[in-house]
Amino acid sequence: MKDADRWDERYRTAKSSVNPAQVLLENRHLLPQRGRALDLACGLGANTLFLAEQGLHVSAWDFSSVAIEKLRAAVRVRKLPVIPEVRDVTSQPPEPNSFDAIVVTRFLDRSIIPHLIAALLPGGVIFYQTFLLEAVDKTIGPKDPVFRLAQNELLELFGPLRLLFYREEGRAGDISQGFRNEAMLVARNSPRG
Numbered sequence: 001m002k003d004a005d006r007w008d009e010r011y012r013t014a015k016s017s018v019n020p021a022q023v024l025l026e027n028r029h030l031l032p033q034r035g036r037a038l039d040l041a042c043g044l045g046a047n048t049l050f051l052a053e054q055g056l057h058v059s060a061w062d063f064s065s066v067a068i069e070k071l072r073a074a075v076r077v078r079k080l081p082v083i084p085e086v087r088d089v090t091s092q093p094p095e096p097n098s099f100d101a102i103v104v105t106r107f108l109d110r111s112i113i114p115h116l117i118a119a120l121l122p123g124g125v126i127f128y129q130t131f132l133l134e135a136v137d138k139t140i141g142p143k144d145p146v147f148r149l150a151q152n153e154l155l156e157l158f159g160p161l162r163l164l165f166y167r168e169e170g171r172a173g174d175i176s177q178g179f180r181n182e183a184m185l186v187a188r189n190s191p192r193g
């Protein structure tokens with residue numbers, strides 16, 4: 001079975017989209033006030049709907065046709081400025097200079113990171129959140145360690161950008177508290193002074 005088919009299977013039984021990712025909820029003040037946003041590997045589109053409700057025109061890409069069809073229905077009901085598209089983002093990453101904001105949550109393909117950086121317009125901002133190798137609860141997220149971030153890896157991957165926000169706690173301190181299992185980063189395409 002192809003990867004996209006496996007995701008289709010999951011989404012066929014999924015009821016509706018969950019909450020937007022924490023990296024967006026905590027940093028909504030860093031979003032551009034207008035312009036074009038991309039929710040890459042959007043799934044059912046909780047982030048997409050959030051971005052559109054903030055006034056952005058959103059492209060929402062995922063290779064699961066089931067997820068995209070469900071998102072299309074949600075967008076139609078809410079009459080939001082969203083273009084959902086079935087798209088394999090590994091073979092078709094975004095074009096250079098095309099978005100004011102890019103959001104990626106719970107998806108990791110290191111090969112496309114340079115394309116994401118290049119796709120940001122001047123002043124454009126990336127919001128990234130995904131799973132860590134050093135997790136408190138490894139039952140959440142991908143089983144294959146290749147799809148989990150090493151320590152500080154998001155910082156390295158987005159090194160060419162100006163860092164606005166970063167959080168990664170691993171298993172440090174009291175593991176019953178805090179933001180665990182994932183890392184999150186917000187960074188801006190702006191010249192370094």
Ligand SMILES: C[S@@+](CC[C@H](N)C(=O)[O-])C[C@H]1O[C@@H](n2cnc3c(N)ncnc32)[C@H](O)[C@@H]1O
Binds near residue numbers: 007
């Ligand atoms: C864990 S889900 C995350 C969905 C959403 N971003 C979220 O945080 O709820 C991972 C998503 O990546 C999508 N995906 C995986 N590989 C992809 C690829 N090569 N191109 C497009 N989408 C892909 C899957 O279909 C799935 O919707």
